[in-house]
Amino acid sequence: MLFNSYEFLFLFLPIVLGGYFFFGGMKGKSRLANVWLVLASLFFYSYWNVKYLPLLLASIGLNYLISGYILRYRKAKMKGAAQKAFWLGIVFNAGLLGFYKYTDFFIENLDLLGANLPLLHIILPLGISFFTITQMVFLVDCYEEVAKERNLIDYALFVSFFPHLLAGPILYHKSMMKQFADEKLRWVDWENMARGFVLFVIGLAKKVIIADSFVKYVGIGYDNDTSTLTFFDAWLTALCYMTQLFFDFSGYSDMAVGLARMMNIKIPINFNSPYRAYGIIDFWSRFHMSLTTTITNYLYTPMVMNCKKITFPKAMLATFSAMFIAGIWHGAGWTFVVFGAIHGMGLVVNHVWKKFHFWMWRPLGYALTLLTVLIGDVFFRAKSIGDALNMLTAMTGANGFLWHPKVADFLNNHLAFSLESNPHIYSDFPKLAFMSAILLVAFVPSSNEIIKKLALNRKIAWAVGIILAIIIMLIRDKDTEFIYFQF
Amino acid sequence: MTKDNILADLQPIFHDIFDDESIVVTNATNAEEIEDWDSLSHIRLVVAIEKHFDIKFAFGELQELKNVGEMIDLIAEKLEED
Numbered sequence: 001m002l003f004n005s006y007e008f009l010f011l012f013l014p015i016v017l018g019g020y021f022f023f024g025g026m027k028g029k030s031r032l033a034n035v036w037l038v039l040a041s042l043f044f045y046s047y048w049n050v051k052y053l054p055l056l057l058a059s060i061g062l063n064y065l066i067s068g069y070i071l072r073y074r075k076a077k078m079k080g081a082a083q084k085a086f087w088l089g090i091v092f093n094a095g096l097l098g099f100y101k102y103t104d105f106f107i108e109n110l111d112l113l114g115a116n117l118p119l120l121h122i123i124l125p126l127g128i129s130f131f132t133i134t135q136m137v138f139l140v141d142c143y144e145e146v147a148k149e150r151n152l153i154d155y156a157l158f159v160s161f162f163p164h165l166l167a168g169p170i171l172y173h174k175s176m177m178k179q180f181a182d183e184k185l186r187w188v189d190w191e192n193m194a195r196g197f198v199l200f201v202i203g204l205a206k207k208v209i210i211a212d213s214f215v216k217y218v219g220i221g222y223d224n225d226t227s228t229l230t231f232f233d234a235w236l237t238a239l240c241y242m243t244q245l246f247f248d249f250s251g252y253s254d255m256a257v258g259l260a261r262m263m264n265i266k267i268p269i270n271f272n273s274p275y276r277a278y279g280i281i282d283f284w285s286r287f288h289m290s291l292t293t294t295i296t297n298y299l300y301t302p303m304v305m306n307c308k309k310i311t312f313p314k315a316m317l318a319t320f321s322a323m324f325i326a327g328i329w330h331g332a333g334w335t336f337v338v339f340g341a342i343h344g345m346g347l348v349v350n351h352v353w354k355k356f357h358f359w360m361w362r363p364l365g366y367a368l369t370l371l372t373v374l375i376g377d378v379f380f381r382a383k384s385i386g387d388a389l390n391m392l393t394a395m396t397g398a399n400g401f402l403w404h405p406k407v408a409d410f411l412n413n414h415l416a417f418s419l420e421s422n423p424h425i426y427s428d429f430p431k432l433a434f435m436s437a438i439l440l441v442a443f444v445p446s447s448n449e450i451i452k453k454l455a456l457n458r459k460i461a462w463a464v465g466i467i468l469a470i471i472i473m474l475i476r477d478k479d480t481e482f483i484y485f486q487f
Numbered sequence: 488m489t490k491d492n493i494l495a496d497l498q499p500i501f502h503d504i505f506d507d508e509s510i511v512v513t514n515a516t517n518a519e520e521i522e523d524w525d526s527l528s529h530i531r532l533v534v535a536i537e538k539h540f541d542i543k544f545a546f547g548e549l550q551e552l553k554n555v556g557e558m559i560d561l562i563a564e565k566l567e568e569d
Contacts, residue, residue: 144545297549
């Protein structure tokens with residue numbers, strides 16, 4: 001089920017909230033509220049395809065079982081046995097993700113090397129990358145005795161909680177369990193309800209009003225013959241996708257945080273005005289923040305700590321490797337390998353620059369950050385390396401320039417230029433959405449900042465109501481999926 | 488060891504890691520305030536604290552350590568366990 005669908009807005013959400021607070025208010029039985037949320041979340045997941053529900057349940061069940069052994073062995077000071085159970089769990093999760101996500105990619109490449117194996121055409125179960133990474137992190141927390149609470153219902157809720165199940169933010173066991181155990185959080189808090197709801201509507205607006213306006217134009221650029229692209233349409237397509245990606249994913253994340261907040265549950269924010277970042281290090285501390293935190297704490301840090309002596313080059317190697325793995329985690333394909341490598345290199349260059357205090361002109365630093373992200377996003381979106389290279393070639397001007405007819409006519413007539421033009425490449429460009437998006441990105445505070453400071457009064461209520469009405473009319477004939485659901 | 492003592496012990500560790508004698512660490516200091524506090528210096532900081540107090544942090548606790556107040560609470564908790 002998508003947050004931006006009528007089923008969710010008019011049926012699922014009101015029923016789930018009503019049930020949650022109804023059970024939550026029952027004296028002595030308020031734990032039923034958590035059972036209710038688990039059932040609702042499993043329904044939410046099955047609504048897409050019930051065939052994959054057993055997979056989700058098996059993943060939750062097995063991880064719960066294994067974590068029980070890890071904790072028991074740890075308590076009994078049997079470190080070796082705990083370690084074995086831990087690695088069994090890690091291999092199980094990595095194997096599950098590996099099978100569903102990377103098998104076909106692996107076969108494809110073997111075929112390129114001369115093997116003649118048929119593809120299995122495995123469909124990626126929704127959310128598997130997210131619920132796998134969440135539980136791998138959980139196993140580490142068990143092994144290190146940070147995650148101690150044992151309760152199957154709360155554990156199932158921690159993994160399947162519908163706001164975050166499909167595309168994050170990635171949650172940590174300790175902070176969630178504390179909240180799921182607190183019965184006061186199962187009573188309606190109108191301030192949280194209001195602020196959570198406004199955040200949800202902001203996220204919905206980002207997705208439905210802005211991000212979805214770019215789908216068509218981006219598709220025309222990336223999904224047709226990319227060798228016909230020229231300078232302007234290549235730039236516009238690349239910029240449109242970069243904008244779409246941010247509004248789509250941060251819109252989804254705002255909705256997730258907002259929904260959880262309506263139920264008095266705090267989950268970490270995922271975005272903080274990333275396109276205003278100064279440097280790639282700063283960019284990743286503002287973009288998909290929960291992934292950055294996870295990768296830093298559970299992948300990069302162990303790699304660095306494993307060195308006897310921490311040196312700068314070793315730390316840089318770890319930085320690059322962690323980002324590279326994060327890139328491949330996004331998807332099985334060479335384009336994601338390159339995406340990871342570009343950002344890995346970006347981080348390393350940024351660290352070197354900082355360490356040696358090299359000079360940088362500040363506006364140039366901002367521009368280079370955005371340019372690196374833009375190039376990374378070309379690989380992120382393109383269907384193949386070839387397509388991505390075509391796009392980048394066109395962006396250098398090597399494929400010529402086709403101007404907007406008005407500009408070309410003006411310059412040709414008044415300044416005796418002989419510029420070529422083509423109206424078609426501009427006809428689907430979403431001017432209004434693009435201009436608004438740029439203004440929003442440049443001048444408006446992040447949605448979480450807005451929510452913190454928002455005065456809750458009648459004027460705001462009206463404004464939110466009107467935005468919601470517009471959204472509801474816009475989603476009537478199209479509820480499009482979120483980009484991050486494919487990962 | 489009281490929390491004030493821990494804070495006093497942290498002062499020179501911060502000066503050393505960030506190579507800046509002017510830093511005054513308080514309970515409210517966090518990673519956003521100190522410009523050089525990035526992923527790399529965070530690890531060096533964590534390692535230095537572990538060594539000084541003879542304690543060990545879990546990967547799942549690294550996030551809490553981005554804020555000096557929480558960091559002190561966690562150190563105090565670990566020192567008590569021993």
